[in-house]
Amino acid sequence: MYVITGANGQTGSAAVRHLLKKGAPVKAIVRKPEQVARWTEAGAEVAVVDLLDTDALAEVFRGANGVYLMNPPAYGELDIFAYSARVHAxxxxxAENAAISHVVALSSVGAQHTDGTGNIKTTHDLERRLARSKVPATIVRAANFMENWSWSLKRVASEGILTSMFSPVSRRLPMVSVADIGRVAGEQLLASTEAPPLIELHGPTDYSPNDAAAGLSEFVGRPVQAVVVPTNQWDAIFSETGFSPNAVEAFCEMYRGFNNGHVAFEGRGVTIRGETTLLDAIRNLLDRS
Incomplete structure (x- = not known):
């Protein structure tokens, strides 16, 4: 049995689907009762558990061959770092109480740094805590999600503009699809203790905002231009999405870190490249929108 936390999220759901496709028994952890039917109908066991309820989690974990650990987004929290630390603990x-022999933990490009990475510092905390624990772990440091372009789709069809906080728009950087993150996480769970301790997960190649705009233009039937969002507008944009002031500050710092080159892969561990192209990820985004 393999247990997947955050099973209703982008990477968790992809991990569940991959394991079920491989015929592996899966227990999906969700936060709300209304999320249960989706996975029982797919063939998984389901547990509704609060990730802060350590005793309940240990019971769900007990007897599992492996567990996928990730910290679901909580950007409305007053202090996203304090909240994440509680979830990680x-x-x-x-996992320790349930004597789990192997976990796969979702981390991020740039998580090797202690500062200057904004929201990515939450995954640095997860890595640090796992290193001090008794739990054998495979850390998957994933590139920027291709699916994050969904945040910028609003003006594409109406104005032919793809807004970008990455600058310059011609610069390519690592991006990976959540489908590949879930697949690789599932593969490492099945590999168990044979899995490497650290993976740096890229997409098939690096992509720029201009590449994303070109891909979108193919599907919307009009030219699309990538346009840099001025830094003095970032706060307002994140605030409008319901982020707390703490989360707004963290995301602004993260994008600054990408743009100044601080948020980058370390070049350590095993490098894996995903299979999903940016064009495929964009097609899937538009199909769902």
Missing amino acids: SLIAA
Whole structure:
């Protein structure tokens, strides 16, 4: 049995689907009762558990061959770092209490740094806590999600503009699809203790905002131009999405880190490249929008 936390999220759901496709028994952890039917109908067991309930988590983990650990987004929290630290402590304590022999943990490009990475510091905390724990772990540092371009689709069809906080728009950087993150996480769970301790997960190649705009233009039937969002507008944009002031500050710092080159892969561990192209990811985004 393999347990997947955040099963209703982008990477967790992809991990569940991959394992079910491989015929592996899966227990999906969700936060709300209304999310249960989706996975029972797909063939998974389901547990509704609060990730801060360590004892309940340990019971769900007990007897599992492996567990996928990730911290679901909570950008409305007053202090996203304090909240993430509590979730990480609970997840790891539950894995220790359940004597789990192997976990796969979702981390991020840039997580090797202690500062200057904004929201990515939450995954640095997860890595640090796992390193101090008794839980054998495979850390998957994923590139920027291709699917994050969904945040910028609003003006594409109406104005032919793809807004970007990455600058300059011609610069290519690592991007990976959530489908590949879930697949690789599932593969490492099945590999168990044979899996490497650290993976740097890229897409098939690096992509720029201009590449994303070109891909979108193919599907919307009009030219699309990538346009840099001025930094003095970032706060307002994130605030409008419901982010707390703490989360707004964290995301602004993260994008600054990408743009100044601080947020980058370390070049350590095993490098894996995903299969999903940016064009495929954009097609899937538009199909769902």
